[in-house]
Amino acid sequence: MNIQETYSSLGLSDFEYDRILELMGRAPNYLELSLFSVMWSEHCGYKNSRPLLGRFPNEGPRVLQGPGENAGVVEVGDGWALAFKMESHNHPSAVEPYEGAATGVGGIIRDILAMGARPVALLNALRFGPLTDERNRYLFREVVRGIGGYGNAVGVPTVGGEVEFAPAYSGNPLVNAMCVGLVRSGDLVRARAVGEGNLVILFGARTGRDGIHGATFASDELSEDSEAKRPNVQVGDPFAEKMLIESSLRLLEEGLLVSLQDLGAAGITSSASEMAAKGGVGIEIDAALVPLREEGMEPWEIVISESQERMLAVVEPEKAEEVLKVAERYELDAAVVGRVAGHGDLRILNNGEVVGTVPALHLADAPVYKREVIAPAYLGEVRKLDLEELPQPEDCNSALLAMLAHPNLCSRRSVYEQYDHQVGTDTVVLPGADAAVMRIKGTSLGFAITTDCRGRHCYLDPKGGGAAAVAEAYRNLSCVGAEPVAVTDCLNMGSPEKPDTYYQFASCIEGMAEACESLGTPVVSGNVSLYNETEYGAIYPTPAVGMVGVFKDVSRRATPGIKREGDEVLIAGNFQPVLGGAEYLELIHGRVAGAPPVPDLAVEKAVSDAVRRAISAGLVDTAHDLSGGGLAVALAEMAMYGGIGAEVQVLPGGRQDVTLFGEVGGCVLLAVPGEKLGELEEHLEGVPYSRIGRTGGERLSIAGLIDARIDELRAAYERDLFERYAPEGGQIG
Numbered sequence: 193m194n195i196q197e198t199y200s201s202l203g204l205s206d207f208e209y210d211r212i213l214e215l216m217g218r219a220p221n222y223l224e225l226s227l228f229s230v231m232w233s234e235h236c237g238y239k240n241s242r243p244l245l246g247r248f249p250n251e252g253p254r255v256l257q258g259p260g261e262n263a264g265v266v267e268v269g270d271g272w273a274l275a276f277k278m279e280s281h282n283h284p285s286a287v288e289p290y291e292g293a294a295t296g297v298g299g300i301i302r303d304i305l306a307m308g309a310r311p312v313a314l315l316n317a318l319r320f321g322p323l324t325d326e327r328n329r330y331l332f333r334e335v336v337r338g339i340g341g342y343g344n345a346v347g348v349p350t351v352g353g354e355v356e357f358a359p360a361y362s363g364n365p366l367v368n369a370m371c372v373g374l375v376r377s378g379d380l381v382r383a384r385a386v387g388e389g390n391l392v393i394l395f396g397a398r399t400g401r402d403g404i405h406g407a408t409f410a411s412d413e414l415s416e417d418s419e420a421k422r423p424n425v426q427v428g429d430p431f432a433e434k435m436l437i438e439s440s441l442r443l444l445e446e447g448l449l450v451s452l453q454d455l456g457a458a459g460i461t462s463s464a465s466e467m468a469a470k471g472g473v474g475i476e477i478d479a480a481l482v483p484l485r486e487e488g489m490e491p492w493e494i495v496i497s498e499s500q501e502r503m504l505a506v507v508e509p510e511k512a513e514e515v516l517k518v519a520e521r522y523e524l525d526a527a528v529v530g531r532v533a534g535h536g537d538l539r540i541l542n543n544g545e546v547v548g549t550v551p552a553l554h555l556a557d558a559p560v561y562k563r564e565v566i567a568p569a570y571l572g573e574v575r576k577l578d579l580e581e582l583p584q585p586e587d588c589n590s591a592l593l594a595m596l597a598h599p600n601l602c603s604r605r606s607v608y609e610q611y612d613h614q615v616g617t618d619t620v621v622l623p624g625a626d627a628a629v630m631r632i633k634g635t636s637l638g639f640a641i642t643t644d645c646r647g648r649h650c651y652l653d654p655k656g657g658g659a660a661a662v663a664e665a666y667r668n669l670s671c672v673g674a675e676p677v678a679v680t681d682c683l684n685m686g687s688p689e690k691p692d693t694y695y696q697f698a699s700c701i702e703g704m705a706e707a708c709e710s711l712g713t714p715v716v717s718g719n720v721s722l723y724n725e726t727e728y729g730a731i732y733p734t735p736a737v738g739m740v741g742v743f744k745d746v747s748r749r750a751t752p753g754i755k756r757e758g759d760e761v762l763i764a765g766n767f768q769p770v771l772g773g774a775e776y777l778e779l780i781h782g783r784v785a786g787a788p789p790v791p792d793l794a795v796e797k798a799v800s801d802a803v804r805r806a807i808s809a810g811l812v813d814t815a816h817d818l819s820g821g822g823l824a825v826a827l828a829e830m831a832m833y834g835g836i837g838a839e840v841q842v843l844p845g846g847r848q849d850v851t852l853f854g855e856v857g858g859c860v861l862l863a864v865p866g867e868k869l870g871e872l873e874e875h876l877e878g879v880p881y882s883r884i885g886r887t888g889g890e891r892l893s894i895a896g897l898i899d900a901r902i903d904e905l906r907a908a909y910e911r912d913l914f915e916r917y918a919p920e921g922g923q924i925g
Contacts, residue, residue: 198222202229208559215554223492223540223548227555230458230496231465234722237558240688241720244698247705248715254677254742255716261382262306262454264716265375266678268637268742273377275309278317278370278643278682278738280721285338285367289331293338293367295428298500300371301348302454305437306503308381308444309373312616313630314343316353316369317643317682317736321362323599323917328357331365333914339369340610345430346437350611351619352628354643357599360651363726368682368719370738372641374632381444383453385467385475388534390450391512392464392475395439395519395526396502397432398485403459403498432501432524439522440503448511448518455502460495461555463504464530465538468552475552477530478541491542506532565698566691574652577772577786584849588897591780592824595853597908598779601821606912624833625751626668626817627741638746640674642739646820647732649788652773654696658703658735659791663857664819665739666711670800671815671860673749673807674741679708681718681737686730688722696733697722704735710793713739750807752816753833757888759814759863761838762872764881765799766792767823769854775820776853789856796858798879803860806875814863824852824898826861828905831892837902838863839893840885848897863887 199209202225212220212228220228234240250258256273257265263277281296301311316339321328332355343350348371385392443449451471453463460477468475479491489497507515512528519526533539539549585591595601608623620638621629627642644665650657662679669676683700686693708715724731743749771777772786806812814834818826823842831837842851864872873881893899 199225202226203233204229208232211559221548224550226492226496227461227538227548227550230461231555232558235457236462238720239558240561240563240722242560243562244701247701249705249708250714250716252678252712252714255714256377257380258714258716262303264678264680265307265380266716266740267377268632268639269744270635270637271377272632272637273375274639274740275304275307275373275375276371276680276738276740277303277717278368278680278736279303279719280682280684281367281369282365282684282721282724285335285365286363289334290338291427293335294342295500296367296369297339297342298428298430298433299456300369301346301433302456302503304371304373305440306381306383306452306454307373307375308379309375310441311348311371311373311437312618313372313628313641314348314350314369315641315643315738317366317645318353318355319361319366319647319734320357321359322357325362328362329917335365335367336607336610342428342430344612346433347615349613349615349619351613351630352623352641352643355604355607356647358647358732360647360732362728364724364731366684366724366731366734368684368736370643370680372740379444381452383467383470384451385471385473385506385532387450387506387508388473388532389509390532391507391509391528392477392530392532393505393507393512393515393526394482394502394529395505395524396436397429397499398483398525399494399497399499400485401489401493401497402427404493404496428500435522435524436501436503439519439524443515443518448507448515450506450508453504455504457498459497459499460504461538465552465555467506468538469556474533474535474537474539475530476533476539476541478544480543481527481529483525483527491540491547495540563688563694564691565695567695568692574785575787579771579847582781584847585780588848588852589900592828592898592900593904593908595776595779595821595825596828596905597911599913600775601825602913603910605910606914620746621672621749621751626671627674629672629746629749631746636745636747638743640669640672640741642668643736644668645734645736647734648778648784649773650700650733650735651784652786653788654699654733655703656788656790658700659707659793660857661735661737662704662707662711662713663791663793663796664817665737666713666796667800667817667860669739669741670804671750671817673804674743675804676711676713676739676741679713679715679737679739681715681735683718683720684724684731684734684736685722686725693730700733700735707791707793711797748808748810750813750815752830753814754830754836754838754863754887755814755834756865757836758866759887760866760869760883761840761885761887762862762864762881762883763859764803764862764876764879765859766795766880767856767859767882769822769850769856771850771854774822774853774855776822776849791857799858799860802876802879803862806872809875811868811872811875812862812864816861818856818859818861820855822853822855824894827894828892830861831902832906832909835902836887837889837891838885838887840895842884842895852894852897
């Protein structure tokens, strides 16, 4: 294999190889080339996304740590802080769904741990192709099993998330994992190597060949050859991860570590080079000292292996023995594998002999590409929608039941019941609400978390869809009563080398940034996943938003279920629904078309803030946002969750299917006792709202168009996602 074939096989371009020659002043050997390959991959180097990510606001009154560390951190109060981040494990999950999803969970937990925080909550954002396809059923089943299998065993509750299905994700599922950790504000840890002569200790699981060049694999499009890359997918051990969590927190509590970094993509290479670059020092790693589980591994394999459940720590020499003893106490392998040096290089040794050396700053500074931006040709055509061509439903009851039964709108109970969402006993609002709610033991404080995004909206209107994802997350947190404070994200896109895809990418970011600025929710961490394509094309642009909100008093919260008979039902916001991009349009008419609602960010903020104030004042305990499926689906969910029906009238005029199933941003449904209505209206001053009905009975009745028993709604809504498309007599997959 000639040199061009060598670096090309490692994912490096001609330009990048020439740049390496320029930086090094010589030709790199294979080990050094491998270091550049993983660190300059899109997954680690963000070379196509860095020019765009600077658009995000990163600062806010509660922000303690923004982008640049393992996770963002925000202040809650009383000395408590939350560390949180979202990351993707899409490509690994496409070829090995169980382990791909499981190690995605393990990796995001270690990001939080590296900040000195105890992981306390997990969420996910999942996308698959239609379940009518056998391969998609297999991917769906195994990804959910992998998330549950790892999260349940490691003892961190999975408290929320989302899952949607669309043909654009066939063969290229999205598996985005989010973790939140709790830490005292004064105990934050940064991954920065300092102190020449300090020792580098690797502890956790032993190192094997799993995950070698996984970062490079994650930066390629999926193809028929991807199945052969199963060895690039890591294998997880949640019980080792549990020991890693407890040992790391103990080492930090006892003041034995100078700094701490997890080993994820690119393994030792990424962790050591990033720590060195941030600290302005060098790090020497002797590959022969790394505990191995396989014989005959070459130094280059050892330093780029992505074996799971490992952490890298910088330790003062006099404390090294105690660190090794603590690791042994937790049945973890640990070894001094290197030292901090003053030369500024990541230097790899083998039995004391230098086998490769690269300046750490060069590895941490991947080339940046500014790509051509051209609006996709499809936009002009798909945004056309003539309602006159669409027949109105003959039976609105049947239309509602069909929508409630569809995988994009039906209950996710069969998914989240596979997850332990109550371990730790801090989950106070369980999965199924607009957001998960957690308490902080020993205080009145709490926090809420949600993940949101609708790829179809972003496909039809990338900028508006990006803004809508942020706005929906803000609305969901407000509906449970939490003050939204900051965002993490996972930007899932196709190939940035295609001008129309880069347009989607740039436009989604612009929409998200405008929404974050308007709503006061800075982006403090995140991840980019590009090249999500197969031979059938790219996924929908899917910028998943994870948002965190805080409570001063977590007992003042709301949930979607109707609580009492005789409550007044109100809709807060400008209720002007449209069918463009709506679930109804695709599910009933088979069309992805039209102009989705454009977020009015000022109204979004005013409505959500007013609702949140009313919840905090103890006036409202029932709130639910209008999103997928429109008014009829939202009302049905409120009735089913609470077991109490409602009779609702809506404003006359327009098409009945638009009123019932059209979608709109910035609207929230409320149910409130009549005696509190006057006080509630004071809180809603300046916000558009309408009284539309009253709760009671065992039926949902909407303007004479829909009249269904709650048990009918439940029969459609609660159908098991894992059984409805199963082959005769068996489980799906």
